Amino acid sequence: MALKNKIEIMILGIAALLTFIGIYLAFLYAPTHVAMGDVQRIFYFHVASAWVSYLAFGITLIGSLLYLKTKTMKWDMLAHASAEIGVVFCTVAIITGALWAKDVWGTFWRWEDMKLFMTLVLWLIFVAYLALRANSLPGKKRANISAVFGIIGFLCVPLSFAANRIWSHFHPTVIATSEGSLQDSMVLTLVVAVFAFTFVYLFLLKLKINLENMRENIEEIKQQIGDMNG
Amino acid sequence: MNATKAIFLKELRIEFRNKQTIIFALILSLMILASFRFAFSFIDFSLTELASPIIWVTFFFSGMFSLAPVYKKEVEQGTRDGLLLAPISPASIFLGKFLANFLVILGLELFSLSLFFVFFPVPTPDMVALLTIIILGTIGFAALGNLISAISSNLSQSEIMLPVLLVPILLFTIVMTSVSSTSEIFLGANLNEIFESIKLILVFDIVFLASGYLLIDYVLED
Numbered sequence: 001m002a003l004k005n006k007i008e009i010m011i012l013g014i015a016a017l018l019t020f021i022g023i024y025l026a027f028l029y030a031p032t033h034v035a036m037g038d039v040q041r042i043f044y045f046h047v048a049s050a051w052v053s054y055l056a057f058g059i060t061l062i063g064s065l066l067y068l069k070t071k072t073m074k075w076d077m078l079a080h081a082s083a084e085i086g087v088v089f090c091t092v093a094i095i096t097g098a099l100w101a102k103d104v105w106g107t108f109w110r111w112e113d114m115k116l117f118m119t120l121v122l123w124l125i126f127v128a129y130l131a132l133r134a135n136s137l138p139g140k141k142r143a144n145i146s147a148v149f150g151i152i153g154f155l156c157v158p159l160s161f162a163a164n165r166i167w168s169h170f171h172p173t174v175i176a177t178s179e180g181s182l183q184d185s186m187v188l189t190l191v192v193a194v195f196a197f198t199f200v201y202l203f204l205l206k207l208k209i210n211l212e213n214m215r216e217n218i219e220e221i222k223q224q225i226g227d228m229n230g
Numbered sequence: 231m232n233a234t235k236a237i238f239l240k241e242l243r244i245e246f247r248n249k250q251t252i253i254f255a256l257i258l259s260l261m262i263l264a265s266f267r268f269a270f271s272f273i274d275f276s277l278t279e280l281a282s283p284i285i286w287v288t289f290f291f292s293g294m295f296s297l298a299p300v301y302k303k304e305v306e307q308g309t310r311d312g313l314l315l316a317p318i319s320p321a322s323i324f325l326g327k328f329l330a331n332f333l334v335i336l337g338l339e340l341f342s343l344s345l346f347f348v349f350f351p352v353p354t355p356d357m358v359a360l361l362t363i364i365i366l367g368t369i370g371f372a373a374l375g376n377l378i379s380a381i382s383s384n385l386s387q388s389e390i391m392l393p394v395l396l397v398p399i400l401l402f403t404i405v406m407t408s409v410s411s412t413s414e415i416f417l418g419a420n421l422n423e424i425f426e427s428i429k430l431i432l433v434f435d436i437v438f439l440a441s442g443y444l445l446i447d448y449v450l451e452d
Contacts, residue, residue, distance in 0.1 A: 068448055117402075124398035131394055135385045141452065145381045148445045149395060152377070155437060156399055 011203045018196035022048075025189040039103040042096050044189050048197035050093035050119070055199060057126060058084030061154040064147035076143035079150055080133060081208035083126050085201060090123045125153040233318035237262060238327025244303075245334055251296055259292040259342040267349045277352050282412035284350070288342045289364040290371070291366075293335045297375040298392050300327055301383035314450060318379065324376060324446040329441075332372040339364055352416065360412065367408035369431045373438040374399060380449045403434045 026044045033040035063079030066072075098108040110116060132149055134144040144192070245252060265282050313323060343364070347354075368451040378396045380386040411419075411427035421428075 068445075098361055121398055121402040124401075128395050128398050132381070132385070132391065135387060135391055135424045141384055144451065145384055148377070148449050149381055151376070151445065152399060152438075152441055155441065 006142035015203050022193040030189040031185050042100045044193040046096040048193040049089045052197045052201045053086045053090035056082045061151050064150035067147045069207050077212050083129050085204050129144040231324040234326045240330045241330030253337050255292045255296045263345050263349050264286045278416050279350040281416045282353050282409050286409050289339050297379050300379045320447045320450045321443050324333050324442050328376045336368050355415045356420045359415045367404050370435040373442050377442040387437050407431050
């Protein structure tokens with residue numbers, strides 16, 4: 001238990017440190033973008049949270065696959081925890097992206113842009129995943145059906161990239177970022193921000209899993225008390 | 231294969247013995263098309279451009295209606311345990327139910343399509359291409375819908391949960407491709423010109439059928 005706590009504190013420390021450095025870099029160190037101005041600074045947090053949401057959904061897929069293979073509840077717990085955090089980061093990515101777009105494109109959302117559409121659909125799928133979990137009783141059954149849904153949900157992502165080709169035939173895809181014009185200092189800021197968000201994700205994941213473990217312990221204790229009284 | 235056939239015939243027999251579901255689904259299609267007709271009678275719009283979304287919205291809503299009870303009715307009537315105890319694989323239950331449901335939904339869609347042409351006077355498109363897209367889209371819809379219906383039959387609010395789970399996955403795959411290629415057909419494209427979309431829908435069909443075939447085992451087991 002002590003060692004586990006140490007790892008947790010370490011992750012928290014790294015996450016806090018990197019977040020502060022990231023904020024400093026994004027707001028003070030990185031130069032103002034020539035064309036877009038200060039609003040471009042949102043880009044560092046936007047990309048970082050989008051990356052974390054993809055990572056989290058990927059972990060959900062892996063957790064679901066491992067659960068179906070091994071039937072161990074801890075993988076189900078991992079998949080659930082990761083999906084929950086992924087939805088939060090995906091929301092952050094969508095909102096920051098919309099704020100950026102309002103300034104640069106003049107509109108909050110471009111429905112013809114595939115990347116935006118796909119992220120929104122991914123968000124919807126995992127909101128549905130959470131609704132599915134909230135709507136069923138804990139146990140093997142819930143673990144089974146949510147693992148199946150998690151796998152199909154994630155399958156959609158590579159498929160949608162394929163669909164992109166067909167759709168963009170009607171609507172030109174807008175390039176959402178300005179990768180071409182990134183300076184070295186901007187790249188450094190982005191990398192720090194991505195690492196900071198990843199560590200925040202790891203810390204939240206650990207917290208969520210601890211919480212679920214505690215809940216399970218409480219259920220067991222309740223059961224024992226019930227048995228004693230009965 | 232025999233098990234699949236038995237399940238297939240059983241599903242069709244139940245469906246046509248108690249004609250309520252089919253009749254309600256037919257009425258629902260009629261209602262949806264009529265609402266669209268009323269909604270668009272006030273504004274100036276191009277029928278040909280709106281044809282494809284109208285058709286697919288009608289298909290999906292009436293289809294979803296007939297997908298909901300596929301597995302739920304086994305739970306309600308207490309036949310689920312018997313079905314699972316029978317010496318057949320869950321995959322053949324899935325295939326049998328999928329085939330029966332595919333036929334029912336396709337029948338509903340053909341009815342809606344003929345109603346559509348009555349309500350909305352559009353220039354007749356290439357019917358071969360249109361029917362190909364409809365059949366292929368329905369295969370994917372029924373395959374994924376069956377799997378999701380099996381998942382939602384375990385939930386307390388299964389009627390609401392089926393669309394909640396089904397729509398986000400369908401939206402980006404089958405719906406988008408079918409709607410875009412059907413628009414092209416109504417604008418005068420023939421079978422060759424929409425070949426790319428057909429290939430894509432086929433890929434979705436195969437993926438959904440395969441995932442249903444492989445994963446239904448985990449959904450049905452206790």
